[in-house]
Amino acid sequence: MPGAACLALKSTHREPIMIERSLSVLIVEDNLALAANMFDYLEACGHTLDAAPDGKSAMRLISENHYDVIVLDWMMPRMDGISLLRHLRTELRNPVPVMLLTAKDQLDDKLLGFESGADDYIVKPLALPELEIRLRVLAARSHKRSDVRQVLEVADLCFDLGTQTIMRGGVQLPFSPIRRTLLEVLMRNSPHVVTRAQLELLIWGDSVPDGDLLRSHMHLLRRTIDGERIAEQKLLHTVPGIGFRLCMCP
Known part of the structure; x- marks a missing residue:
């Protein structure tokens, strides 16, 4: 169960920075305990979720469902996160927003993640309220661009x-x-x-x-x-x- 209340961030601009709606989220993480924590917290925030323990399993879910955003671990068996990300961007040309999740915190690692197609990058250990807000921001940005590629x-x-x-x-x-x-x-x-x-x-x-x-x-x-x-x-x-x-x- 989540340990903190879900946060709703509002903007003073004419348009909110985040869309206040339920998101469809895919969590790709081989650490089952961490995946369960993220799943429970985001579900309590009103989002709908799927989870996959590796890149190959994630590919099947992506082929069958539409997701607003993907949380993608870097180090996994059966296709790591970077390989999956590159496949999504270069082979499938799939524009779904991807949050790369990893313990790698060096600048070169972050650059590699972004160059491979990540939209955001969060380092473990992570704060669940921060994760939820950043996922909303990613989905909002994608939503604003959707009229271009809809x-x-x-x-x-x-x-x-x-x-x-x-x-x-x-x-x-x-x-x-x-x-x-x-x-x-x-x-x-x-x-x-x-x-x-x-x-x-x-x-x-x-x-x-x-x-x-x-x-x-x-x-x-x-x-x-x-x-x-x-x-x-x-x-x-x-x-x-x-x-x-x-x-x-x-």
Whole structure:
């Protein structure tokens, strides 16, 4: 249970610096006692939470859910925090705000964290009220920028990230969580190729199930967005031996 009351910081500016709403938070921390303390405190502050003990488990949760902010430990088994962070930023182009959590307090360590894509950096041992406030600040900054990146568009295909609504030619399309995640990655990387290995890592981590499930998902994804359109209007393209790309390709 938390040992202190939750703090609500208000600004004297015309707009509050923080958004007073429940946040969806993912805690990625292999120290179970510390993870439980953060989980209990943030939950008592009204936030909704998931937790993962390592980077691979976190990847699966990120592929299935939307988070307002991620608390990410640096030193972990099965993909450390820096590796996960770089994968999010460079491979998946995922802009979710990330608070890097670590015992490393040297300037070079902090610089490496920020260069890898962290939005903030907090050193252990941490004060839970400070953590909660800083998470709100990160989410508020992201919220203010959301109008810039809220909608992904490729040709006449539109993906509203805020409402999770996907439309093509003005018609709303049905999507499962996995195929919605696949589409988001392909749209963020359009017109470039995303490899099969990258997509499998995103969805299943290092526990890829037997059988070519990715092929099945991509078949259904193609049927949903392209349907019976003529070849020149199709958006999802297979690059043999490599992967897939989403574009109005000649």
